[in-house]
Amino acid sequence: MENPKTKEFPLGIDEETEQQYSLHSNLLQQFTSISSIDKSWIFNSNTADSSSQGMMFSVSQPNLLANKKRKFILSSTVNKRSDGSVGLDWAPFPVEMTGVSVMVPSPSGSKLLIVRNPEGDGGCKFEIWSNSCLENEFSVPQSKHGSVYADGWFEGISWNSDETRIAYVAEEPSPAKPTFNDQGYKVSGSDDKDSSSWKGQGDWEEDWGETYAGKRQPALFVINITSGEVQAVKGIDKSLSVGQVVWAPSSEGSAQYLVFVGWSYETRKLGIKYCYNRACALYAVKAPHESKPNENEIQATEDVQALKLTQTISSAFLPRFSPDGNFLVFLSARSSVDSGAHSATNSLHRIDWPKDVKLYQSAKVHDVIPVVLCADDDGFPGLYFSSILSDPWLSDGHTLIIPSVWHSSQVLLSVNVFSGQIKRITPADSNFSWSLLTLHGNNIFAVSSSPVDVPQVKYGTFVEKEGGNSEWRWSDVSNPIYKCSDKVRSLLSSLTFSIMKISVKEASENPTKGSCKPYESIFVSSKTKKSDACDPLIVVLHGGPHSVSLSSFSKSQAFLSSLGYSLLIVNYRGSLGFGEEALQSLPGNIGSQDVNDVLSAIDHVIDLGLASPSKIAVLGGSHGGFLTTHLIGQAPEKFVAAAARNPVCNLELMVGTTDIPDWCFVESYGTNGRDRITEAPSAEDLTLFYSKSPIAHLSKVKTPTVFLLGAQDLRVPISTGLQYARALKEKGVPVKVILFPNDVHGIDRPQSDFESFLSIAAWFNKYCK
Numbered sequence: 001m002e003n004p005k006t007k008e009f010p011l012g013i014d015e016e017t018e019q020q021y022s023l024h025s026n027l028l029q030q031f032t033s034i035s036s037i038d039k040s041w042i043f044n045s046n047t048a049d050s051s052s053q054g055m056m057f058s059v060s061q062p063n064l065l066a067n068k069k070r071k072f073i074l075s076s077t078v079n080k081r082s083d084g085s086v087g088l089d090w091a092p093f094p095v096e097m098t099g100v101s102v103m104v105p106s107p108s109g110s111k112l113l114i115v116r117n118p119e120g121d122g123g124c125k126f127e128i129w130s131n132s133c134l135e136n137e138f139s140v141p142q143s144k145h146g147s148v149y150a151d152g153w154f155e156g157i158s159w160n161s162d163e164t165r166i167a168y169v170a171e172e173p174s175p176a177k178p179t180f181n182d183q184g185y186k187v188s189g190s191d192d193k194d195s196s197s198w199k200g201q202g203d204w205e206e207d208w209g210e211t212y213a214g215k216r217q218p219a220l221f222v223i224n225i226t227s228g229e230v231q232a233v234k235g236i237d238k239s240l241s242v243g244q245v246v247w248a249p250s251s252e253g254s255a256q257y258l259v260f261v262g263w264s265y266e267t268r269k270l271g272i273k274y275c276y277n278r279a280c281a282l283y284a285v286k287a288p289h290e291s292k293p294n295e296n297e298i299q300a301t302e303d304v305q306a307l308k309l310t311q312t313i314s315s316a317f318l319p320r321f322s323p324d325g326n327f328l329v330f331l332s333a334r335s336s337v338d339s340g341a342h343s344a345t346n347s348l349h350r351i352d353w354p355k356d357v358k359l360y361q362s363a364k365v366h367d368v369i370p371v372v373l374c375a376d377d378d379g380f381p382g383l384y385f386s387s388i389l390s391d392p393w394l395s396d397g398h399t400l401i402i403p404s405v406w407h408s409s410q411v412l413l414s415v416n417v418f419s420g421q422i423k424r425i426t427p428a429d430s431n432f433s434w435s436l437l438t439l440h441g442n443n444i445f446a447v448s449s450s451p452v453d454v455p456q457v458k459y460g461t462f463v464e465k466e467g468g469n470s471e472w473r474w475s476d477v478s479n480p481i482y483k484c485s486d487k488v489r490s491l492l493s494s495l496t497f498s499i500m501k502i503s504v505k506e507a508s509e510n511p512t513k514g515s516c517k518p519y520e521s522i523f524v525s526s527k528t529k530k531s532d533a534c535d536p537l538i539v540v541l542h543g544g545p546h547s548v549s550l551s552s553f554s555k556s557q558a559f560l561s562s563l564g565y566s567l568l569i570v571n572y573r574g575s576l577g578f579g580e581e582a583l584q585s586l587p588g589n590i591g592s593q594d595v596n597d598v599l600s601a602i603d604h605v606i607d608l609g610l611a612s613p614s615k616i617a618v619l620g621g622s623h624g625g626f627l628t629t630h631l632i633g634q635a636p637e638k639f640v641a642a643a644a645r646n647p648v649c650n651l652e653l654m655v656g657t658t659d660i661p662d663w664c665f666v667e668s669y670g671t672n673g674r675d676r677i678t679e680a681p682s683a684e685d686l687t688l689f690y691s692k693s694p695i696a697h698l699s700k701v702k703t704p705t706v707f708l709l710g711a712q713d714l715r716v717p718i719s720t721g722l723q724y725a726r727a728l729k730e731k732g733v734p735v736k737v738i739l740f741p742n743d744v745h746g747i748d749r750p751q752s753d754f755e756s757f758l759s760i761a762a763w764f765n766k767y768c769k
């Protein structure tokens with residue numbers, strides 16, 4: 001037998017950790033392997049049997065060995081039953097999609113665009129499929145454009161109505177770089193490649209920060225799907241980054257227009273990921289002509305300059321035309337732009353679409369859903385969503401179906417864009433969270449889940465009842481996608497969850513009404529009380545801070561609760577989903593109001609006898625890591641273990657290195673901080689940043705803490721986490737640091753996510769059981 005004293009362990013692993021890893025890694029793999037639906041589409045039937053329609057699901061599943069997400073397509077046929085519900089007949093096997101960046105069916109469903117972005121020097125591949133074969137395939141050289149944007153934000157791919165052309169967003173081609181040879185500088189003009197010259201760097205160009213490192217400016221293009229001709233759209237200011245393009249309704253005899261979102265910047269591009277406070281507007285621009293012989297000169301003289309449609313509002317995005325083409329709706333994050341908070345309560349707007357192009361610029365922006373400042377207790381708390389279906393309309397042509405965060409859950413809403421009437425269409429008595437898959441006529445495919453229930457596909461039908469009492473009814477749709485192991489199912493069935501209201505203990509000076517309203521925590525625990533002793537508790541804190549922990553299924557959280565921990569997931573004031581006044585109460589008060597909200601939520605569960613004060617751990621990433629490290633400093637007796645993922649530990653250090661220095665100013669000073677934003681903070685600014693930071697409380701910390709850091713994080717550069725971890729080590733506090741060399745802020749590559757949560761479990765089992 002091996003002598004444990006002489007046994008060599010892998011880096012960072014001792015005997016106890018090895019045991020923990022052996023015990024729990026298989027269960028974590030079982031959670032990890034649960035698939036998720038990214039998108040789905042419904043197709044009109046080509047058969048005589050019009051009661052059945054085809055459906056396609058794009059599904060992803062982490063592939064730990066390859067450290068990638070495996071993507072596949074699963075097809076089914078929709079069968080409508082006489083009672084209004086549906087069943088899906090599934091194809092026997094899925095088909096893996098390798099190397100596919102985006103796929104977009106045409107509006108009629110008769111064609112499918114598949115885009116494959118280049119991995120090396122080659123071009124972008126566009127494939128046009130019919131239902132039986134590949135119809136056309138084009139390779140677009142890098143000299144025309146770089147990768148097609150598939151990021152879910154700048155991303156926009158839109159088929160025109162006769163399905164002959166596609167507008168899309170791709171990276172501008174790379175500019176030429178200065179060339180040198182043994183004679184010195186090679187005068188530009190010659191693009192010769194020879195072994196006696198080399199390329200210099202030229203000027204550094206700004207990008208949009210976190211997750212956009214090295215990505216070139218997003219620009220607009222149109223491809224003809226028969227000839228493969230690609231045209232760059234003219235008339236767009238070079239300084240504008242563009243995205244989310246859609247074709248404007250076409251009218252006989254007049255030119256075709258494209259509507260897109262444009263983001264401009266002042267002196268530098270600030271990070272845009274999770275940051276809705278970047279000003280943006282809708283523009284209309286003439287789509288390029290199909291080139292015909294001898295037409296070039298006529299085109300050159302045409303007025304092609306893009307028109308700004310939304311002059312009167314600081315933010316406009318997600319444009320969608322009504323089915324009749326008479327109006328355009330869009331979302332606005334103007335509260336976020338105007339206050340400087342990186343995310344806030346949205347509003348929805350409408351422009352009646354003029355038939356005369358010249359009137360576009362003076363189109364009136366109507367408010368459909370305004371920003372909600374403070375909602376009644378059970379009233380609509382405001383709009384919180386950032387993606388929308390490409391066709392979100394019911395058959396009346398003016399009712400939109402959208403998801404939105406409502407307190408700690410995501411619900412589905414129907415919105416009448418003329419009257420502004422909003423209805424919550426998912427069950428009011430459900431604490432589950434819902435996401436939208438696709439519309440099926442006037443019915444809805446959706447997914448519903450909870451912290452202890454794996455996602456379930458649902459079908460919603462609108463039932464008109466006598467006496468005008470109509471309602472939405474939801475039925476389960478059986479599906480093979482969310483399959484999980486018997487072990488996972490049995491562990492989850494022993495858990496339960498509830499959403500708790502937590503009263504505000506101390507309001508700030510001059511509080512607004514909305515900031516005094518209760519906030520919420522999601523509490524996950526075992527159904528059966530094993531003895532008088534409570535299970536150990538993990539307090540889970542989201543980042544942002546203007547984000548939210550939803551009551552939806554999370555594999556990593558379900559893994560931790562399956563190991564015997566209760567979870568207290570706190571939506572402290574400042575979270576999305578509770579109205580604008582509650583959200584805006586946090587900027588200027590970070591490190592105190594949010595910390596106290598979390599401490600009050602913990603006291604609440606201790607007072608209810610649901611948690612034992614001696615067995616509490618805390619876990620959070622980013623701003624959640626800021627709170628984690630603040631809590632172990634400000635309440636050093638309270639926490640026996642902590643885990644911080646890319647935490648903000650020192651704003652004074654972060655401000656000079658992050659892609660969002662403006663965030664440090666606004667969150668530290670409040671909205672007034674907007675006027676102080678600078679690349680050269682004063683000594684006074686730096687003093688305030690330090691005083692608001694967890695590092696200011698470091699001397700009191702004694703909680704053993706594990707740090708998970710992504711070395712490519714541009715948002716919260718690892719220097720702040722490393723500095724704090726080293727300082728704790730210097731004090732003799734037990735510390736573990738795992739650095740993921742190729743991860744960005746989210747640390748979500750499959751192997752990194754896996755190792756993060758396995759090590760968090762091992763750490764908590766060591767110090768908090």
Ligand SMILES: CC(=O)N[C@@H](C)C(=O)N[C@@H](C)C(=O)O
Pocket residue numbers: 273274275342542543544545547621622623624648663715716745746
């Ligand atoms: C706006 C932003 O990115 N803030 C970070 C400090 C942060 O907390 N990020 C959130 C979104 C996260 O969960 O990573």
